[in-house]
Amino acid sequence: MDIRSQISMVFHLDKCIGCHTCSIACKNVWTDRKGAEYMWWNNVETKPGTGFPTKWEDQEAYRGGWEVADGKLRLKSSGKGNYLKRIFYQPNMPTLEEYYEPWTYDYENLFNAPEGDDQPTARPVSKITGEYMEVESGPNWDDDLGGSPLYARNDPNLKALTEEQQLQLLSIEQLVMFYLPRICNHCLNPSCVASCPSGALYKRGEDGIVLVNQEVCRGWRFCVSACPYKKVFYNWNTGKSEKCILCYPRVETGQAPACFHSCVGRIRYMGVILYDADKIADAGLRPDSELVEAHREMILDPHDPAVIEAAHRAGISDAVVKSAQQSPVYKFVKEWGLALAPHPEYRTFPMLFYVPALAPVTATQTDGLLANDVENLFGAIDDARTPMAYLASLFSAGQEGPVRYAMKKQMAVRLWRRALTVGDIEVDVARRALREANCSPEEAEEIYKMTSLPTFEDRFVIPPSHREQAIEVLKNPLENKGLAGIGFREAPERGL
Amino acid sequence: MANGFLNTFLFVGLPYMALAIAIAVGILRFRSRPFSYSSLSSQFLENEQLFWGSNLFHWGLGWVLGGHLVGLLIPRTVLWWNANPLRLFVLESTALIGALLALFGVSALMVRRFYNKRVVAVTTPMDRILLTLLLIQILTGIDTALRYRWGSSWYASAAVPYLRSLLLFAPRPEFIVSLPWGPKLHMVSGFLVILAIPFTRLVHFLVVPIWYLWRKPQVVIWNRRTGARS
Numbered sequence: 072m073d074i075r076s077q078i079s080m081v082f083h084l085d086k087c088i089g090c091h092t093c094s095i096a097c098k099n100v101w102t103d104r105k106g107a108e109y110m111w112w113n114n115v116e117t118k119p120g121t122g123f124p125t126k127w128e129d130q131e132a133y134r135g136g137w138e139v140a141d142g143k144l145r146l147k148s149s150g151k152g153n154y155l156k157r158i159f160y161q162p163n164m165p166t167l168e169e170y171y172e173p174w175t176y177d178y179e180n181l182f183n184a185p186e187g188d189d190q191p192t193a194r195p196v197s198k199i200t201g202e203y204m205e206v207e208s209g210p211n212w213d214d215d216l217g218g219s220p221l222y223a224r225n226d227p228n229l230k231a232l233t234e235e236q237q238l239q240l241l242s243i244e245q246l247v248m249f250y251l252p253r254i255c256n257h258c259l260n261p262s263c264v265a266s267c268p269s270g271a272l273y274k275r276g277e278d279g280i281v282l283v284n285q286e287v288c289r290g291w292r293f294c295v296s297a298c299p300y301k302k303v304f305y306n307w308n309t310g311k312s313e314k315c316i317l318c319y320p321r322v323e324t325g326q327a328p329a330c331f332h333s334c335v336g337r338i339r340y341m342g343v344i345l346y347d348a349d350k351i352a353d354a355g356l357r358p359d360s361e362l363v364e365a366h367r368e369m370i371l372d373p374h375d376p377a378v379i380e381a382a383h384r385a386g387i388s389d390a391v392v393k394s395a396q397q398s399p400v401y402k403f404v405k406e407w408g409l410a411l412a413p414h415p416e417y418r419t420f421p422m423l424f425y426v427p428a429l430a431p432v433t434a435t436q437t438d439g440l441l442a443n444d445v446e447n448l449f450g451a452i453d454d455a456r457t458p459m460a461y462l463a464s465l466f467s468a469g470q471e472g473p474v475r476y477a478m479k480k481q482m483a484v485r486l487w488r489r490a491l492t493v494g495d496i497e498v499d500v501a502r503r504a505l506r507e508a509n510c511s512p513e514e515a516e517e518i519y520k521m522t523s524l525p526t527f528e529d530r531f532v533i534p535p536s537h538r539e540q541a542i543e544v545l546k547n548p549l550e551n552k553g554l555a556g557i558g559f560r561e562a563p564e565r566g567l
Numbered sequence: 568m569a570n571g572f573l574n575t576f577l578f579v580g581l582p583y584m585a586l587a588i589a590i591a592v593g594i595l596r597f598r599s600r601p602f603s604y605s606s607l608s609s610q611f612l613e614n615e616q617l618f619w620g621s622n623l624f625h626w627g628l629g630w631v632l633g634g635h636l637v638g639l640l641i642p643r644t645v646l647w648w649n650a651n652p653l654r655l656f657v658l659e660s661t662a663l664i665g666a667l668l669a670l671f672g673v674s675a676l677m678v679r680r681f682y683n684k685r686v687v688a689v690t691t692p693m694d695r696i697l698l699t700l701l702l703i704q705i706l707t708g709i710d711t712a713l714r715y716r717w718g719s720s721w722y723a724s725a726a727v728p729y730l731r732s733l734l735l736f737a738p739r740p741e742f743i744v745s746l747p748w749g750p751k752l753h754m755v756s757g758f759l760v761i762l763a764i765p766f767t768r769l770v771h772f773l774v775v776p777i778w779y780l781w782r783k784p785q786v787v788i789w790n791r792r793t794g795a796r797s
C-alpha cells in the first residue's frame with residue numbers, strides 16, 4: 072500500500088447557476104496576461120454543447136488520455152516510440168481556431184473620431200496581431216444555447232443517444248441544458264504529466280496538485296494534446312504551457328481557490344482524500360464498465376485504523392488525516408455515492424467529481440392543472456429531460472447504473488425533505504423512496520445539510536500543508552530571513 | 568598575405584570563437600535564464616504551413632546533418648564507398664534529396680514567419696537572422712552538391728581532416744583553403760549558425776529530452792523529500 076493524500080473537489084451541478092463568477096475570479100488572478108488572454112483555466116460550458124475548446128471530448132480527433140492496448144496502459148496521443156516524430160509538429164493539437172482569437176476594442180476611436188454623420192464605433196482589435204478583426208467566436212460563445220443546431224447538436228456525447236432521443240433533446244418543447252464548470256481535475260494518473268518529454272509537468276507528492284515547471288517547459292506541446300480535458304494551455308507569447316494551479320498559494324495558506332471562494336451558487340466543495348497509489352496501475356486496466364468502481368476503490372476510508380496507521384507510516388501528518396475524515400469530497404464520492412468523475416474512460420482518474428444535475432419533471436400539466444406524480448416515485452428520473460444515457464456518457468463511461476443511483480438518491484432526499492417541510496408527500500412514501508435509493512433518513516439529513524445549508528467551513532476543508540517544514544528542508548530559515556520568496560527570479564519574458 | 572589573414576580568421580579564428588561563445592553563453596543562459604529556453608513553437612497560431620515547413624525542415628536537416636556526422640566519424644569508409652561511381656551517385660543523390668527537403672521546409676517556414684500576421688506578431692529580429700542563416704547554409708550545401716560531383720569525397724578527404732584538426736586544437740586550415748568558394752562559404756555559414764545558437768531559439772535543440780525514452784511515465788515531486796522523484 073502506497074498511501075498518498077490528494078486535494079479533491081466536488082461540483083454540485085444542480086446548484087450551478089451559470090453565472091461565470093468563477094471564471095472571472097480565475098481570469099483576474101491568473102490569466103489576465105499577454106499570451107494567456109484566451110485561456111480559461113476555469114470555464115463554464117453549457118451542456119449539451121461543444122464546450123471549450125470546441126469538441127474537447129472528441130478524442131478521435133484530439134487523442135487525449137489513455138487507452139488499453141495489448142493489456143498495457145498507454146497514452147492515446149503518443150507512445151514513447153513515436154514521440155520524436157511528433158515533436159516537430161503535433162498532429163492532434165487544438166489551435167487558436169478551436170479556442171478563439173482574443174480581442175479588445177478600439178475604444179480610442181470613440182473619442183478621437185472626426186466629426187461626421189454617424190456615431191463612431193469601437194471596432195474589435197485582435198490581441199495577437201493588433202489589427203481590426205471580425206469576432207467569430209469568444210469565451211462562452213455557446214452560453215445557454217442548449218438545443219442549438221450548431222452547438223448542442225455537435226456535442227460528442229450525443230453519440231450515446233438514439234436518433235430519436237437526440238431529436239427530442241433538440242426539439243423546442245423538450246430543450247434541456249445544464250452548466251458544466253470545468254477546471255483541471257488534478258488527476259491521479261495525469262496523461263499530461265506522462266506525455267511531457269522534458270518532465271516539466273509534475274504532481275506534487277503532498278497534495279497531488281499538478282503543475283508545469285515554467286523553467287523546464289520547452290514548448291513541445293505534448294501535454295496540450297495529451298490532456299483529454301484540454302486543461303493545459305499553450306501560452307503563445309512565452310512559448311510555455313500553462314494550466315490551473317488550483318491556486319496553490321491560497322491552498323497552502325488554508326484558503327479556498329479563487330473560483331471556489333467566489334462561487335455564487337456555492338456548488339463547490341474541497342477536501343482531502345487518502346488513496347492507494349499502488350492501485351492506479353491495475354485500476355487503469357479495468358474495463359469501462361468497472362471504472363467508476365475502480366476509481367472509488369482507490370479511495371481509502373480515513374476512519375479505518377489500518378489506513379490511519381499506514382498513512383502515518385507514509386509520513387502523512389495527523390492534521391491531514393483529520394482533515395480527510397471531515398472531507399466533504401469523501402462523503403459525496405464514497406459514502407453517499409452521489410458524485411462521479413467526468414469521462415472516467417479517459418483513465419486519468421480525475422479528482423474533480425460532479426453531482427449530476429437532476430432536472431426532473433416532477434409535475435405534469437394537464438388542462439392547465441399541475442399535478443405532482445407521487446405514485447411513480449422515481450419515474451421522474453427516467454422522464455428527466457436530460458436522458459440518462461447522456462449523463463452516463465459524460466460521467467460513467469456509458470454505465471447508467473452509477474448515474475441512476477446518484478439521481479435516485481438525490482430525488483429521494485428531495486421527497487424526504489418535502490415530506491418534512493411542505494407535507495404534501497406522506498412521510499411513509501418518502502421513507503419508501505429513501506429505502507429504494509439505499510439511503511437512511513440520517514444520511515438524507517446529512518446530504519440535505521451539505522447540499523443546502525453548508526457553511527464555508529463545511530464546504531472547504533483544507534488540510535494544513537506545512538510548507539514551513541518543507542522549506543526547512545531546502546533552506547535554513549534563520550539564514551534566509553530576508554528572502555523575498557521562492558518564485559520567479561527572472562521576468563517570465565519570451566526568449567530570443 | 569591579406570588572403571592568408573582572411574583564411575586564418577575564417578577557418579581558425581571564427582570556428583573557435585563561435586564554439587567558445589556558443590558554449591559559454593549557452594551555459595550562462597541556461598543557468599541564469601532557464602525560462603528563455605523554449606522551442607517557441609507557433610503551431611498554436613498557424614498549423615497548416617507549419618506541417619510542411621517544420622516536418623520537412625527538421626527531417627531533411629536531420630538527414631543531412633546525420634550524414635555529416637557519419638562522415639566525420641568514418642571518413643575512410645565514405646571514401647571507400649565513393650570509389651565506385653554508382654555508389655557515389657547513390658550517396659550524393661540521397662544527401663541531395665535530404666537537402667532539398669530541408670530547403671523546401673525552410674522556405675515554407677520563412678514565408679510563414681514573414682507573411683502570416685499572427686506568426687509575425689511573435690517573430691523577433693533574431694528569428695529573421697537565424698532563418699536567413701539557415702537558408703544560406705542549405706543553399707551553399709546544395710550548390711556544392713550540384714556543382715561538384717565529388718562533394719562527399721571532398722568532405723571526407725579535406726573537410727573532415729580539417730574539422731578533426733580543429734577539434735584536436737591543432738588547426739590545419741591548409742586542408743581546405745584550396746577548395747572553391749562555394750564549399751568554403753558553406754563552412755563559414757556553418758560556423759555562424761553555431762555562433763547563433765545561444766542567441767536564438769536554436770537552443771531548443773540542445774535540450775531535446777531523449778531521456779524521456781527511459782523515464783517512468785509519472786513524475787511526482789515531494790516537497791519534504793527535497794526533490795526526490797518517484
Ligand code: SF4
Binds near residue numbers: 258262263303419
Ligand atoms: S485534467 Fe489536469 S491533471 Fe488531468 S490530464 Fe488534464 S491537465 Fe493533467
Ligand code: SF4
Binds near residue numbers: 252333
Ligand atoms: S461561480 Fe459557481 S454557480 Fe457561478 S458559474 Fe461558477 S460554478 Fe456555477
